[in-house]
Amino acid sequence: MDGRNAIEVRNMYKQFKVQYDKANTLKDKILFWNRENRKEVHKVLNNINLNIKKGESVALIGTNGSGKSTLLKLMTKIIFPTSGTIETNGKLTSLLELGAGFHPDFTGRENIYFNASIFGLTRKDIENRIDEIIEFSELGEFIDNPVRTYSSGMYMRLAFSVAINVDAEILLIDEILAVGDQHFQEKCFAKLKELRDSGKTIVIVSHSLDTVKKLCRRAVWIYKGEIRLDGDPTYVINQYLKQVAIDHKEEVKKAIEKGTHRATGIITIDTPKDFSDIDLQNDEFICSGWEISNSLDTEIEIFVDDKKIDNIDRYPRKDVYDIYKENYAGFLDVESIGWRFSLKSSDLPKGKHKIVVKTLTANGQSLASNDVEFTII
């Protein structure tokens, strides 16, 4: 292996054998003795070649089921290639599935000892750092409770705090950051940046594409089990989103033909807030929100006190677009996600009012609806 590389993957294939209709009990075996067990080979990764240099920060991106976690597990060596090789050079730590490596009946503190020793720390090493680990986790007194009583966010805090404190040279992280709350996510993010800048090798799997852009200098896009593109994150993410858009539309077209398409949508009212009391100061009162769906021809309908509104203005909502651009790729036009309309104060006498908003398909099927009640005081 080249001394400059932290990870080398060569002509690597991974497939899983999946067995259907497996008889689990003796009774099933007797009843279905002549039934053929259907075995299928599921080719998950095909001919992967990849060099990750020491000190690189690399993101693996791709749709659900494209093989990202599988590749990370292969790097961790908890599973092995069907053919080809995968080699790593340097002490490695990984944050894979939540709680992997924790014993549910031990306390957080006991698990730190248990977990850190797996990563090669001596008892003395751990004793020197345990305060730092606990402090980073912000678990406070919960640290002495069994981890089976932890929430997923608490699990993740503990796992992350241990993983960054075992002096690993290579960190492999699978999506786990998404579990933390905003504050802890930001803290992890800052820590990962610090580790990156101190020369550690980081490989992260994430659907949070903005995080990828900020943290990684390289993105590898896995598409249908193969590396489709590898390079600057901004470019790779852009190409990835274009492909997702094409695939989404193709899937929807097929589903519509088969009659199995389930369109969905979200419609939200930002102002006024539900059950708010409003003291009208101006002549005009603006109501606004946003709407998205994965159907190609939708329209929105808005009623104020059962009266239909017809002067609805659509306007850009980049904030909403950024959140949904992956899941709704191919269906979002950033320019027209927002909706708003104005009412004259003369239309709004004192007392209770109700706004109902709906997303409808061209044939009148309702995809989403929302309503608010407010009082003019």
Ligand SMILES: Nc1ncnc2c1ncn2[C@@H]1O[C@H](COP(=O)(O)OP(=O)(O)OP(=O)(O)O)[C@@H](O)[C@H]1O
């Ligand atoms: N142990 C296994 N046995 C059989 N199939 C498996 C196994 N592990 C993964 N797979 C299959 O391999 C494919 C890739 O899974 P993987 O978890 O790597 O996807 P992913 O890219 O991480 O997706 P996600 O974004 O949803 O996390 C999936 O189709 C999955 O069903």
Ligand SMILES: [Mg+2]
């Ligand atoms: Mg995964």
